[in-house]
Amino acid sequence: MRTHRISARDVRSADVDIDTDADADLRDAADLLHQNGIAVPFLTCIAGAFMVVVMPNARTYVGWGLAAWFAALLLVAALRAIDLLSYGKRRLRPDWTGRSEVRRLGAGTIATGIIWAAFPVMFFHVLDIVERTTMAITLSALAGGSLSLLAAVPWLEIAFSACMLLPGTVMFALTPGGENTIIATGGLIYFGFVLSQTTVIHRGTTSAFRTSRANERLRAALTESLETLEERIKVRTADLEREVIERDRYGRELARYALRDSLTGLYNRNTLADQLRSEIEQARVAGAALAVFFLDLDKFKEVNDLLGHHSGDVVLQEVAVRLGAVVPPEAILARWGGDEFVFAQLLTDASALEIGERLRRAVGDPIVIGGETVVVGGTIGIALFPHHGRSADELIRAADMAMYAAKQDGRDRVRLYDPALADQVAKRHHLEHALRDAIASGALWLEYQPIVDVSSGHWTGIEALLRWHSATHGNVAPSDFSPIAERTGEINAIGRWVLERACTDAMTWPGSLDLPVSVNVSVAQIVAGTLLDDVRRALDASGLPPHRLHIEVTESLFAGDHEGTIPTLEALRALGIRIVLDDFGTGFSSLGYLRALPIDAIKIDKSFVNGIAGESRAIVEAIHTIAMTFNLAVIAEGVETAEEADALERLGITVLQGYLFARPLRLDSIATMLVGQVENRNEAPALQAPRSL
Numbered sequence: 001m002r003t004h005r006i007s008a009r010d011v012r013s014a015d016v017d018i019d020t021d022a023d024a025d026l027r028d029a030a031d032l033l034h035q036n037g038i039a040v041p042f043l044t045c046i047a048g049a050f051m052v053v054v055m056p057n058a059r060t061y062v063g064w065g066l067a068a069w070f071a072a073l074l075l076v077a078a079l080r081a082i083d084l085l086s087y088g089k090r091r092l093r094p095d096w097t098g099r100s101e102v103r104r105l106g107a108g109t110i111a112t113g114i115i116w117a118a119f120p121v122m123f124f125h126v127l128d129i130v131e132r133t134t135m136a137i138t139l140s141a142l143a144g145g146s147l148s149l150l151a152a153v154p155w156l157e158i159a160f161s162a163c164m165l166l167p168g169t170v171m172f173a174l175t176p177g178g179e180n181t182i183i184a185t186g187g188l189i190y191f192g193f194v195l196s197q198t199t200v201i202h203r204g205t206t207s208a209f210r211t212s213r214a215n216e217r218l219r220a221a222l223t224e225s226l227e228t229l230e231e232r233i234k235v236r237t238a239d240l241e242r243e244v245i246e247r248d249r250y251g252r253e254l255a256r257y258a259l260r261d262s263l264t265g266l267y268n269r270n271t272l273a274d275q276l277r278s279e280i281e282q283a284r285v286a287g288a289a290l291a292v293f294f295l296d297l298d299k300f301k302e303v304n305d306l307l308g309h310h311s312g313d314v315v316l317q318e319v320a321v322r323l324g325a326v327v328p329p330e331a332i333l334a335r336w337g338g339d340e341f342v343f344a345q346l347l348t349d350a351s352a353l354e355i356g357e358r359l360r361r362a363v364g365d366p367i368v369i370g371g372e373t374v375v376v377g378g379t380i381g382i383a384l385f386p387h388h389g390r391s392a393d394e395l396i397r398a399a400d401m402a403m404y405a406a407k408q409d410g411r412d413r414v415r416l417y418d419p420a421l422a423d424q425v426a427k428r429h430h431l432e433h434a435l436r437d438a439i440a441s442g443a444l445w446l447e448y449q450p451i452v453d454v455s456s457g458h459w460t461g462i463e464a465l466l467r468w469h470s471a472t473h474g475n476v477a478p479s480d481f482s483p484i485a486e487r488t489g490e491i492n493a494i495g496r497w498v499l500e501r502a503c504t505d506a507m508t509w510p511g512s513l514d515l516p517v518s519v520n521v522s523v524a525q526i527v528a529g530t531l532l533d534d535v536r537r538a539l540d541a542s543g544l545p546p547h548r549l550h551i552e553v554t555e556s557l558f559a560g561d562h563e564g565t566i567p568t569l570e571a572l573r574a575l576g577i578r579i580v581l582d583d584f585g586t587g588f589s590s591l592g593y594l595r596a597l598p599i600d601a602i603k604i605d606k607s608f609v610n611g612i613a614g615e616s617r618a619i620v621e622a623i624h625t626i627a628m629t630f631n632l633a634v635i636a637e638g639v640e641t642a643e644e645a646d647a648l649e650r651l652g653i654t655v656l657q658g659y660l661f662a663r664p665l666r667l668d669s670i671a672t673m674l675v676g677q678v679e680n681r682n683e684a685p686a687l688q689a690p691r692s693l
Contacts, residue, residue: 027097028152028209034087034105041077041084043145044112047138048073051119054134057126065122073115080108106156113163116142120168129179136172136183139164140190147197152209154202158195165191263313264320266341267334275332276344276392283346283385290344290385291352294399295323295359297339298377298411311369312339315376322362342396347384356380356414364412377412379403388417408483432484434470444468444494446501447664450673451518451635454645455654459677461550462509463518463657464502465664466494486524495525496534503542503549505667510678518550518580526553532571539575546576552603554582570598580635584623595630602627604653606638612647621651 381403
């Protein structure tokens with residue numbers, strides 16, 4: 001078979017004389033000036049405004065002149081900006097060479113330089129030494145900053161730098177005084193430095209232009225040669241491929257249905273078991289380690305619920321393709337069932353965790369389905385032979401437990417099996433049964449924690465907090481039993497009970513205070529679609545006015561595109577209920593969410609409050625500024641020390657909650673504290689965004 005060789009002549013023809021390609025250099029220089037010039041009008045206005053602000057003597061003695069100078073600067077900047085906007089159209093003209101463009105851009109630059117050159121001439125005599133020094137620094141900065149922007153056209157850089165440096169230097173030189181002489185001398189030295197660097201940078205820029213063009217021509221020649229070669233190979237092998245495909249098609253189809261998953265083409269569960277047993281035996285004989293990876297897709301149910309099962313199938317197929325591209329050919333890759341995949345590989349150089357991270361990253365990239373972008377992510381558990389099991393069933397079960405533990409830690413992560421996980425699984429099952437008994441027997445109760453406006457000392461609300469004491473497990477934290485309740489579906493029954501209990505208890509509080517009660521609502525309650533009806537029933541049964549009920553939701557609600565979320569929140573607000581975004585800054589919120597969401601207040605998370613003496617201060621201050629921008633109330637939770645409270649109050653955040661004021665209390669204890677509130681005031685303010693809660 002003949003082969004196509006790339007000759008030295010081809011390479012030489014691609015590498016034209018880069019020393020004489022002046023027209024191309026000019027075109028590249030025009031493009032570079034345009035790219036760099038987009039921000040120049042804006043920066044010029046900023047620098048001019050700075051000079052106007054920091055020159056009080058100029059404003060006092062020659063205010064009209066300063067105004068005229070700044071107006072001229074703005075006018076030239078506006079004209080340059082308008083000219084730059086039409087650059088793209090001019091660039092497409094067939095007779096465009098770049099020469100006229102350099103002149104246009106150069107004219108605008110020189111005009112700007114002349115206006116700046118006028119500044120020391122017009123105002124030097126009214127400036128004091130500090131203002132003159134500030135002027136010199138500003139002009140030097142503009143001259144130095146232009147080096148990289150204008151060096152592609154050296155005469156333009158030299159002219160602009162001369163406008164920036166020489167008039168001021170002359171004015172300093174003509175003014176008596178040692179400090180003026182020093183500054184004038186420094187100006188001349190700096191101008192000389194700019195001249196020398198202009199030449200150096202221009203040479204480097206021109207060399208880069210020419211090398212880039214030569215490389216592009218060479219790449220085009222190589223691409224053409226490779227395409228020709230590939231086409232010849234395709235023609236030579238087409239007939240043979242058709243014969244092989246036709247001969248093996250029937251056999252492959254039979255093998256596929258027997259050994260493979262029909263949707264993804266990966267091994268099915270039965271084949272996985274056989275392959276894994278064989279792999280374990282090889283590892284045992286060789287004394288090698290074998291890793292089994294159990295991958296479960298995150299948020300896959302939401303894809304099926306929101307986009308349909310066909311879209312879910314597309315996601316599974318795409319994940320299978322991505323996994324197949326990551327794992328080595330000799331590894332075992334199977335679809336376990338649903339949205340679960342199993343992968344097994346003998347370990348060599350890479351550690352199991354490194355391999356797991358590669359798998360997780362491959363799954364986590366966005367998937368586009370019919371114009372919709374879906375991000376599912378994956379959680380992976382790993383078990384090792386022989387440390388965590390000696391049979392296929394043991395290894396898969398151990399990897400499954402590690403995967404579940406990783407999901408409990410927050411999903412979209414990789415975790416290695418730990419023998420202690422077996423105890424955790426047993427404890428989780430016990431908690432599930434105990435939680436069902438607690439719901440049936442009424443062993444759950446609510447505690448209440450006040451929300452305080454420290455500027456007045458008055459309470460502005462009370463948050464209801466769910467508690468559970470198990471006879472077997474003792475006090476169980478909500479962070480431990482809430483995920484169990486969500487997974488088993490019990491969260492909806494618990495949520496209804498909390499709403500009814502909190503509204504009923506709030507009606508026992510002194511009416512003169514008109515205090516709202518805040519109730520936390522989980523994502524599952526909103527997604528279930530029954531929250532609005534549950535709230536209405538709780539209000540009707542208790543008689544609590546809607547404005548005295550605040551619903552708290554967490555940022556995790558917005559991690560996925562939950563259909564109906566915003567309409568549900570809007571319907572609650574229409575009843576007069578206030579919506580509070582809890583744990584702000586720790587999850588998925590963004591400025592776009594804040595603008596679109598029907599919320600009334602945000603709660604700054606305890607982690608930021610406790611770190612306010614350090615780097616969290618800037619975060620807290622930024623959150624407060626954002627809330628003010630969107631007219632939202634701000635509550636800081638988890639305040640434990642007077643120092644934290646003082647720091648928050650200095651930032652303008654006065655509505656606080658935490659152990660500093662009161663720990664969560666039973667209903668009778670909170671009622672006793674409310675008596676003191678009644679004695680101190682007749683009425684407490686309700687939520688007035690953005691001031692208080």
